[in-house]
Structure formats: structure tokens, C-alpha cells
Amino acid sequence: MKPENIELADKDETLFRPIYHTGTGFYVTLGILGLILLWALYMYVMQVRFGLGMTGMNQPVTWGFYIVNFVFFIGISHAGTLISAILRLSKAEWRRPITRMAEVITAIVLAIGGLHPILDLGRPDRMMNLLEAGRLQSPLLWDVTSITAYFTASTVYLYLPMIPDIARIRDRGGKFKWLYAFMAWGWQGTEKQKRVLNRAINILMVMVIPIAISVHTVISYIFSMTLQPGWHSTIFGPYFVVGAIFSGIAALLIVMIAFRKVYHFENYLKEIHFQYLSTLLLIMSLIWSYFTFSEYLTGVFGAEPHEMHIILYKFTGPFAFYFWGMILCNFLVPVIIISFKKLRTITGIFIASVAVVIGMWLERFIIVVPSLANPRLDVPIGIYVPTVLEWALFAGGLAVFVMGFMIFSKFFPLISVWEIEEGRTHGRKEVENRIESYLPGSS
Amino acid sequence: MPKLRPTTRKLVLLGTIGGIILIAGYFKVFLHSDLRQPIQYNHKIHIESAGMTCVDCHESVLVSASATIPRLEICTSCHSGEPISDSPEEPKLLKFVADGNEIPWQRVYSVPDHVYFSHQRHVTDGRIECATCHGNIPDFTQPVTSTFMPVMMESCMDCHRLNGVTNDCLACHR
């Protein structure tokens, strides 16, 4: 792909490069991911054909990987829209190269995560019963509602700030002009259009925050609304939200570091962005640890037999490996790496982020399975060993995530070009004014 | 709304046509009944001329859940040996009688396995006329090939509601 009007090429050309230049590496990666996806699809077809018996779930461990991954993916999705909205709202100038990527994560991961409950259904053919005969009293229906709302809001929120950039691509010419023309919605960059756009973004970013928080709260309600020991806890709502943002930031950092490397965005994503974001990660890690501590302390202190049974199952029982692994990944590794300046390099942050993502996945796993595996009554406790099928679908989910990102990068710039420009032109002055206004003596 | 490019327009058009075909096909496949009964049985003649009633052939209708499709035995109580009418259908019946094979009547009304429907409960206890659900069969000169009232949960529930009968799921689902 070559731009028709070379003269339009500006100093942010790097940001457009991925749209026009595609290396073999891209196709190879895409091919591999495509194969994984096909494999997952095949496995899913098998599951539909033969039933959920193909998974490792059993009695009483009736929920396994799908629900774990559901919570995990939805958690990751909090990276995006929420963070970008908070940063926008707080007028953090350093947000400019980050927001787009964050929002893309949300849109893609939410779609994947939202599909997981459907993967988990024994009768996907009867999915429409949810709409025809849905009971609003069921937390599962709250999920359906809030995830749909969040997905709508965050795609719109991704799309709106993209309009000026799409218009720019449209003007540069090249393939799929009709698509860009359609999507640019007649953007000409007039003052009125800009005003409307800004207004829309402002409304959305305020709206998105409560929706995002509600989504993860509601997901936690799926568990905490039951009477199961280990689940029935009021802390679950905020705990899940914190965990979600925590894992979201980590995922965002991973994505940023990866694309910075692949598409040479060093000029845009500077050390400072990682420093700021990693500080945020550190804070979330501490908050998360605090919540974890509170959650388990109340359990241990109260020592209600069933609750205690499950806690011990996690601390010293068969899940000890995962529990302490989670503490290592979510607390020790990020705190140690980010607290020390020497370790806080891009590589260090990358390691910490990966650790956090793994750790958060383990956290979901530890929440879902042990409570189910230890029912209140003396029925045989369950053993859950996921099968190839579940691993395949997990891999498929991850593959879709990466593929989604890769394909997105081939159509749209991963960093908001007009916002960078705006930063250059208005940003500096605005910040100056703002600082002025903070200082004593100013009116 | 931005102006659509020709390609887009084509796609939209194709999509619409395809959709219509699919929906029509669904109805064609799933709702159209193409039953053929082995004998062109005439209810009217049997009821009016021979003076029979429903219970004579559907013998279990008052006492059991199933009304039962008549066995050959019931036909042979009148039709055996020589034809008693000049209907072209009667030889067919007599052939079944001679061979001793049950007539492969096609079942028209049936409820799924998870539904409990009792004729006795409706006819004997509830005093519902056969015609309420099956239509005016005594006027049928052809065998039944399609349902008079759709066998769907809505039909059941509407009637139950009208008559103040329970609509508790367990009353019919099992």
C-alpha cells in the first residue's frame, strides 16, 4: 500500500507506516494465529456436537476455564476505556499516545470475554431464551446487560476519537477508500465538527466510567450472590474492579511495549509513559494486595469451618502452588521491580506486567475452582483437570486478541495522530495556563 | 448518512434477498406439512352414515392419556371379506386386512417427550369437546394431514388461562 498523495506525509508518518507497509513477519504471525483459531473453532464444534463432557469439568466443579477466562478477559478489558477515560478526564497530557491502544484492548477483549459465557453454555442453541425468557433477578442477566452496555459504550468511545484520523487516511488515498470515507462520516475538521466531537467524547468518558465499574462489580456478583464459602463476600465488587484495572494496566503495558518494539514507536512511547503507568501499576498492586489481605484475613479470623476449609485448601492444600504463585506474581514481582529504579527499565516493566497478567489469571482460577471443588456437604470433593479442548479455546481467545490488534493496526493508526498534534499545538499552552491557575496568586 | 458506494449498495441488496430466501426456506421446511395418509379415510361418512362416534375408534380417549390411533382390529369389525362400499379406498384397506398388516397411519398431533398431555384429563375431567382442539372432524371427507390448532405451548397456556386452569410448568412438563 502506497499513499497516493505523498505530500500529505507529515512528521507523524511513523504512525501511518504500519497501514501501508506490511512485512512477511506479519503474515507468518497472522497465519500461525489463524491456525490456532481454526484449531479452537474445531474444538468448539466438537464441544457443541458431543457436549460439555469434552471439558474437564465435572460434579461438583461445574465451572472451569471458561468462567475463569471470562472474568480474566473482562478484567483485562478494564485497561482500556476506563484508564483512557480517567486520564482524559484528569487532563493528563501524557495520555495522548496511550488512549487509542487502551481503547482497542477494551473493544477486542470485551468481545472475546463476552463470548466466554456462550462457550460455557451446554445448549448454545437455546441462547435466545436469555432474551425471550430472561429473568432480571439473575446476576447472569445483569452481566448480559452491563457487558452489552459497556461494549457499546466503549466501541463508540473508541470510534469517535478515531474519526479525525480516519478522515486523514481517507484524504491520503489508498485502498479501501470507501471504507474510510464511510467511517469518516464526512469529517472535514471544521470548528463546529471539532466542538461536537469534543463534546461527545467528554460525555462518553464520563458515562463510561460508571459503566466500566458496574461491569466488573456485576461479574463479581455472579459469585458473591451465591451462598458458597469463598464467594459470598461483600468485598468482591471493589476487589474485582481493582483486580480488573490492575490486570488491565499490565495488559496495556505489554501491548505498548510490544508495538513500540514492532512498529518503532520509541519516539511516541517514551520511558516517561512507562514510568507513569508502572507507578499506577504499583499502586494498583498495593491496593489489590490490601484487598486480598482483607478478604483472607476476615476469613481466617472468623474461621467459619466451611470458609476455613477452602482457605486452607488454597493456602496449604492442592491449590497452594497457585495461591502462592499468585502472591508472587501479583505482589512480590511488581512491587520489587517497580520500586527499584534500577529494575524499572522497559524490560523490567515488561516482566512485571507479564507476571501480573499471569497472576491475575491465577487469581480468577483460585476464586472459581476451589469453592466449587469443596462443597458444603460431604460429597466427594472434585478434581478439575482442564482438557485439551479448554486449553485450545483459551489459546484461541488469546490468538483472537493478538490478531484483532494486528489487523486493527493495519487499518487504523495505533496512536491517535490528531491528539498528538493537538498536544503539540494546544496542549503545551493549555498546560501552562493550567499550571498558572493552580499557582497561588492567580485568579 | 453518507452516500453509499455502489459496492456497498450491492452488498446490502444481496443481503436482503438472501435473508428473505432463508426465512422463507425456514417456513417451508419447518412449518409446511406434507403428510400423506395411507388410506384416504373419510371421517364424515363413518360418522354420518355409519353413525359412529369418535370413541368407537379412538377407544382410549376417555380413559387414558393417549387417544390411540385405531388398530386394524377396529376396522375389521366392519370391513372384512367383501367390500361394503364402492369407495376406491376400501380395497386398500381390505388389502391390509388380508395381509394382516397394521395400517401405517401417520401421526399428526403429537407432543414432545417432555410434555405430559392427557386426553382423559381434558375430555373426561375437563369436558372439552374434541372439536376445540381438533376442529370439526365430522365434516372431514379427507384424512387429517395437518393440525387444526398448532401444538405449541402458547396455545395450551392461552386456553388454560381462559379457563382458569393452572399454568404451573410442572402441570404439563415432566
Added chain:
Amino acid sequence: MEIKRREFLRLFGGLSGSFLFVGCGLDDVLDIPQSMIEQARRGPGIETWQNTICGLCPAGCGTRVRLIDDIPVSVKGNPVYPINRGGMCPLGLNALHSLYHPDRLKGPVQRKGTPDHATWESISWENALSQIAERLVELRVAGKPHQVAFLGHEENGLLKQHFARFMQAYGSPNYFQFAPSQNTVTPYSLLQGHLTLPAYDFLNARLIVSFGSNFLEEGSSPVYYTKVYSHHEEQQTRYVQIESRHSLTASNADQWIPIRPGTYGALALGLSYVLIREELYDREFVRSKTFGFEDRVDSSGVRHVGFKNMVLGNYYPERVEELTGVPSPVILQLGRELGNAHPALVVGDQGAIDNTNGTFSTMAIHSLNALLGNFEREGGIFFVDDPPFSRFEPVQSDVVARDGLKQSPIGISEGDVYPFTRFSIEAFTKNVLSETPYPLSVLFIRGGNPLFESLNRSKLAEALKKIPLVVSFDSILSETSEFAHLILPEHHFMERWDAISAVDSIPFAHVGIQHPVVQPFHDTKQVGDVLIGLAQQVGGVVGKAFPFSNYEEELKFAMEGVYKSGTGAIAAGGAGSLWIQYLQQRGWQIGRYSSFDEFWDRLVGQGGWWNPIRKRKNWDVVFKTPSKKFEFFSQTLKKALDNLTNQSGGESGTAQNYERVLNRLNISARGDTVFLPHHEPIPHEPDMLFHLVTFRVLPVRDGQGAALPMMQELFGHSANRHWESWAEIHPETAAINNISDGDWVLISSVVGSLRLRAKITEGIMPSVVAIPFGLGHTSLGRYAKGHGVNPNTIMRNLYDQLNGKPALQATKVKIARAT
């Protein structure tokens, strides 16, 4: 309950776990005839109920079969039938699956090729029967009718009589029942002189002490005992279970006393010590109705030690504790409890009798009942009358038959091995192989699965191969019938006529009528009819012995006797204990049937007849011993040993000869103690640390239940194992051997070893390993084959010294963790 960390670590190995693309669920769970499927589709759905008797085990519970449009759809208990009163065991409730079993033989088959490479060809009934009849005629012509043997299983009532009659008329002494319970009668006959098992009046007892008798699970009628047990919960009867393993009965008992296998007799004698020492025994009964309690001087002036002094001298609690592992305070306490609870009942069975010293142990246990004076009184022990069947014409034997019957039976050994056996599979095997005293030409096998249950499987298989014609009546090809030349499948119990009666240890006379609830599905026949057919083909006196055209007629004839006797009544509702008392006071009468036909119709409709009123017996009927008393000192045993000593040559009664006989019988006691109930040590194997104990669970019982998939699923449900065997191990033992719950272990004896999963439980003695019996089939249909292990395959070839009963708890094993 604990699970393995290892299993969880597999999680990140990840690729494990069951992953099946096909074979989800069971293929063709049932095989229902096409005609029935049609019937079900078209029918009006009319429900009917038919009463019959369950035939899946010999307990004979009354069942009600629910039929929709004449298709059996479910089975439940017959609430008016006296044995089970509406209750059913899991196996019986699953009876329909045995009716619809996909591996039932569709008709008679004939084996082509050797048992290892067999092909089975269909054959017509006429052909099959004429083949057999031809052989039978040939043998009779040659004057060798004794070369025919009939191996039954646990049939009772009319069918047993029918088989015996056939063999008698034909002229062979070789009708045996291969049921492990066959020889349990020996100790009672030595002490009491009866050749039937005693019945226990559980209902009126206040304390029941059971020595290894797992009656709720392995008893002759578990449902009957369960009924009694639950009745006892209301009247607070105390149950004490003495057993090596925490069985179903033990877990329901008020007290469980774990004991080393093979030492039940020692404990019983320890309790006798307490009773005697503290004078808690029934002195009046012991004085007047027993023999050999006190020391005595016989007519020749020789002084004999009595039971009392023998016990007081040898079985003081400290020694018993050493032998049994039961603490002496427990012995003292239980002894006092026994002496003070009236009536207290002592029962002994499975655990106690399944050892090399089983007979002596059970004698010791039964002696407690004598000390307590438990005979012919409420809450005690008695013998039940047989139902008053019509008397059949005596068989008119001809010369051939008379000569044949004079031959010694082939299932019993000659000389001083198992002198009291009624049938020994071990002796049978040896005799057939060595052709002593004569070769066997024809063997009928009906019921059971001798090859599966035997301890000496390979030898028995060889013996079966040696017999020129083996005929089996199995309806599913089993381990044993694989060695048959002809299989003549018998009707399912829902398809046949039969009368079930005289179930062991049920305390009232009863007859249950099996009648065809459905038309036979396949080309099968009732065994009774087959024998009638054979008899008629053989002709002569044999044919004349059966003046009936079929078995149903014979059954009707037999029941006429019951009708005419005027006793008892057809099972009916409302026959609760109060009503029975009322009838007892006013005399029991029928008088409600105007004719036999009416009686018969009601009998078939209701399912059976019973007579709860038992006539009080005279003491000389109760004790048929030489002294007409309960013999602590068994004169029968003495006489038998004297005879053996005489036979073994040399001068009769010499000490040397006696010594030799006792050694041959592996009896370690000497002097008068030999004839008194005493404890005999069991075989010692120094390098094997653990006793192997087997038990039977309700769903599978003697292994035949394993053919049903639902029973397989239920087999180890309580141990969290399905379709699989397990080994119960005490935590201490497990810790020493580094075994945790669910690990694979290797249980090895000198004979062989088994690999199975461990189940760590506090419910077993540390020195014992328990494995359930019933799985490990190599045949018996698709559901039985290849699941679990058969513990009998690693058992040593040990038998009771006196009666040749397999010693199922005598093998010692070692345990190791398997990889």
C-alpha cells in the same frame, strides 16, 4: 477425604484428562425387542401390575412389576410379601436391566473350537436336547448313570427337589449345590445334629452380637434384615458387630469391635469365660439340655474334660486379647452385657466361618447361644418347617439307577479330607482330574459361576475341559459357561414359573410364586421344563418320575399340598405383628378359599404364601444329636474321627493313628479339646504381614450383579470408585508404606498379585487389607468384562479342615505402592 496434589499438578501439564471423541455414554444400554418398541409407540398406555418373586439372588423378595401396555417398565417391592414387605435391594430394583440385557443369549448355542478360541453356533432346542438325551441314554445303557453330575447353585424349594428327583431317577448320586453357603451347616450339625441352618428370631432379641456376619449386606436376605434392623431402631435393640472391617453392618451397629481374622472362635470362648466365670449363663438350660459342659467320666471310666474347665483354663481374657487383638476390658464388658440382656442373640457367619478354622470358630460362637439358653424361645434360635408341598410319588428306581446311586459321589472326597463336606469344589476338581472313583461324562451347571468364585481356577478349568459334555443354563455367557459345550439359556425370572421357598435363616415357612410377567423375549426355556423334556426322552423310569407335561403343572401339583394343609395364608396386607398375635391366640385358619383354583389365582396374584405360626418343637427334635442334647462335646465329631482312624488302617483307636488323622486334618488340638469348641490357629506366613479379607457389596453380591451397568456404577459409590475395585487400607499401614488415598497399590500373596487403587480408611484393622469381591470378570457380558479385579485369584488354596469350605480370609498378603 483427601486428594492428590499430583492430580492437580497435572493441570499445567494440561494435556491429560479424558478426551473422548466417541464412546460418550454407554452403547446399547438395553436390548428391547422391536415388537415392544412398536407396542410402546402405538399403545394407549394402560398400566398394570404383576406380582412375582425376584430371582436375582436366592433371597426371594416379592416384587411388583409395573407394565405399560404389557411392557415391563419398573420393578418395586411387593408390600404384602412377608420377606421384604415392599422393600427392595439395589440389585432387585435394577432387575429390568437384566431382562433387557443386550448380551442375553438369544437361544441355545453350541461351542465350536476350544474354550480359548470358541465360536458359538446357534442350535435348535430339539437338536440340543436330543444330543444330550442320546448321551444320557448311552450312559444308562452302559450302566454308568453315576457319570452324570448336576451342579446347582442356590436353588431352594421346588426346583431343588426337581433336580434331586431327576438325578435320583436317572441314577446318579451327583447332585450338588455349588454355593459357598452349602457347608456352613457343619458346625450346627455337629452341635445340634441338624442339617439345616438355624433361623434367628432377630425381631424379639434385645441384644444381637454378630461375629463377622455382615447380614445387612451379605446375609441370605439383606432386605429382610434391613427391615428388622429398622424395626429395632424403634425398640432400641442393641447391635454389636465383631468384624475385621467396618462393613455396612458394622457401621450401622451400636458398637464395632475390630478383630483379627481367624480368631472369632477365640473371642467367643473368651466371652464364654466371662459368662461362666461370672455365672451369667442359663444354668438350668445348661444343666438339663447340654452335654459335655462339666467334666465327666464315661462308661469306660475315662475322665473327660468339660467345656467349662476347658474354657476357664484356656480362654481367660488376657490370652484372648493376645489372640484376637480385642482389649480385655471390651471382652469383659461384652460378656457381661450378653449375660444381662434378655434375650441376647449370637450369630456367626461369613467372617467367622470363612477360614481354615471356620467350623470350630462357629461351634464356639454357637456355644454362646447354648450358654444363654437361646433355644426354642423368643428372641432365640429355632428351625423352620418346610412348606407343606404335596408329596410326590416316590421315584421307582430300576437296577441301573440303584447301582448308580450306590456309587460314591464325585463332589466329596474319600477318606480323611473334609469329612463333613456336602460338596467340595476342591475335591470335585481333584476327582474329575484323576478320574477317581470314576470319570465324569456329563456335567450340568445351573446358576452361579463356579469358575469365577473358585480359589483354584486353573485346575477347575482343566477339569471342566476334561468332561466330554458340559451343559450350562446361563443366560449370559460367563467364565464358567465358556467351558460348556452346550448352553441352554434359561428364562429370565420374569418369564418363568417357579416356587421360591425355605430361604436360609428366615424364621417362617414361606413359598413365593414366580410366574411369567412377560412373554419370553428369546428362545429360552425354564430349566425345570428342560429336565422334564430330557427325562421323557430318556424314558423308562426316568420319564415316569415326571408325570407332568411341564414344570408349571408340577408347581401347581406341589402347591395343592400347601392348599390342603390348611395352614398359613396367602400373603396379604395388614399382616403386621399385632395381627399375627391375634391369630396366634385364636388359631390360624384359612377357610377363605372355596377351591384350589381360587387359592391358586390369589396365590399367583398376591405373590406367595407364608406361615408365620411355628409349632413348638420337642427337645428331641431340636437336638438330633446322639445325646438328644446340645453337645458341647460333639459325639458326632468323635464318631467321625474314630471312623477315620479305623479306616486309615492299623489298630483302631491307637494314639498313633489318631495323631496321623489329626495331622492330616490340620487340627492342632489334642485330647478331648478336639471335640469341644476351641480355637485353632490359622496358617502362618512369616513374610506376609497382612490378612486379606474380602467382602460382598449389595449391588453385585456373588459377582452376577456385575453384568448390570447400574450396579457397576454403584459398586464402589461409597468409596468414590465406580466400575472399579479398591483395597481398603488403614492409615497407619498406608503411612508405613508411603501410600496415599487413590494411589495404585500392589497386593501380593504367594499365589499372585493384584494392582488396584488404595482407599485409606479408619474402618479397618491395621493388619488387614480388604478388597470387595464381585468384579474382575473376564466374561459375563460387555458391562462386567474387564472392570476391577477378582481377589479370589490371589487366594491360597486353603479350605476349612472339616468341611472343605473355601477359606476366604486365610490368605496373607503384602502391600507395596505400585508405579
Added chain:
Amino acid sequence: MPKWAMVIDLDKCTGCDACAVACKMENNVPIADPAEAQSGRAMFWMDMMTTTEGAFPNTVTKRVPKPCFHCDDPPCTLVCPVGATYRNPEGLVAQIYHRCIGCRYCMAACPFTAKVYNWYDPKWIDGAEVGNPDVSRRMVGVVEKCSFCSHRLMSVKETAHREDRPIMDGEYVPACAESCPAEAIVFGDIENEESRVYRLSRSYRVMRYGEDLGVKPKVYYLSRRTET
């Protein structure tokens, strides 16, 4: 409106498993194949919970038959997203198989693990009335559980209505209660003060599982042992 409840006398119960089989036969509960059963997919509507407690030789084995408790405040119906499980006016917690989407939320929410799931399509002989024609055969991917044999209630009601009389105590009993050889299971209307269930549920020996959870189970256990 009657309210159906069950009393299980653990002192009478021997743990023979007859109830489990009677239930499986009555309700056409499928048999899992061996590997499946071993991996925890054996299906029992009426399960036998077996636990061994206490150190040798004071071992106590508890065998507790466990049907669905048909709670009056069932946690499972609350969470069902499609109303496939609900509590009917007579207190039966029903499962409507054709409404169920197989999300297994009710299984996760049930504190007593009373529900089972069809992991595979159970094998039935095509068209044949295998087992009980009064009970439907379930399909892959739906949750099922003990129904207190509600199909029996329906036929009893029909008979009673036809004979114009109320349902008598003991007329409607589930298969487990009917087949129990120990007569340990008693079933009836707990609101009817004449019924056996009413009397037994007021015994000093009575206990219920999950009483502290406030779900009001309608299966009462009787036991002389302090804790069951």
C-alpha cells in the same frame, strides 16, 4: 395448598443404596460410562453421602441419602437466568429441561450439590419406552435433579380430582420412599398436621442441612447422633 416434604430417619437407614437405584430407574437417570463415572460424572438424583470419621477403632461411618432438598427459599432458582428452575406453589423446586440453557449457575449456587448435569447426550434406545414413560428423557447440556417424583403427584392429583377427594397422606410418595427397605424415608404434606411427616418433623431428633443458610430445606433428617 399442600407443601411436600421428606423426612429421612438416619437411625433406621442402613445405607443400602436402594433409594439411589429406585430413583435412577424411576426417573430414567442415565448411566455414565466407566471413565466418566470415575471422573465425577456419575449421575445420582438421590445420592448416598458416605463419610468415615473418628479414629480406629471408634470409627463412625455416616451414610446420608441426599435428594434435592427442595428448599423453600431455594438459592438455585434465584440465579437461573431463564427461569428453567423455579419453585412451584406446592413447594416443589422444578427443573424444566427444555428451558434450560446449561449455564450451570444453579449447580454452582446450590449449597448442597443436589443438581447433576448431562455432560454428554445420554444413550436411549430410539423410540423405545425405556424405563419410565412418565418421565421425560433429558438431552445433552441440561441440568437435572430430584423432582420429588412430581410426575407421581400429577397422577395422584388426577385420581383424587376424579374421585373428588383430597390427596391422602401416603398416597403420593416418591420412588425412593416407596422402595426403602428400612422404611426410613417418609414423605408427605408438612402443612397437614395429621400427616406422618408433620409429626416426625417435630421430633427432638430432627435436623436439616443448611439451616444456618436460611434456605429452609424441606428434607428433614432424624438422628440420635448429635451431629449428622
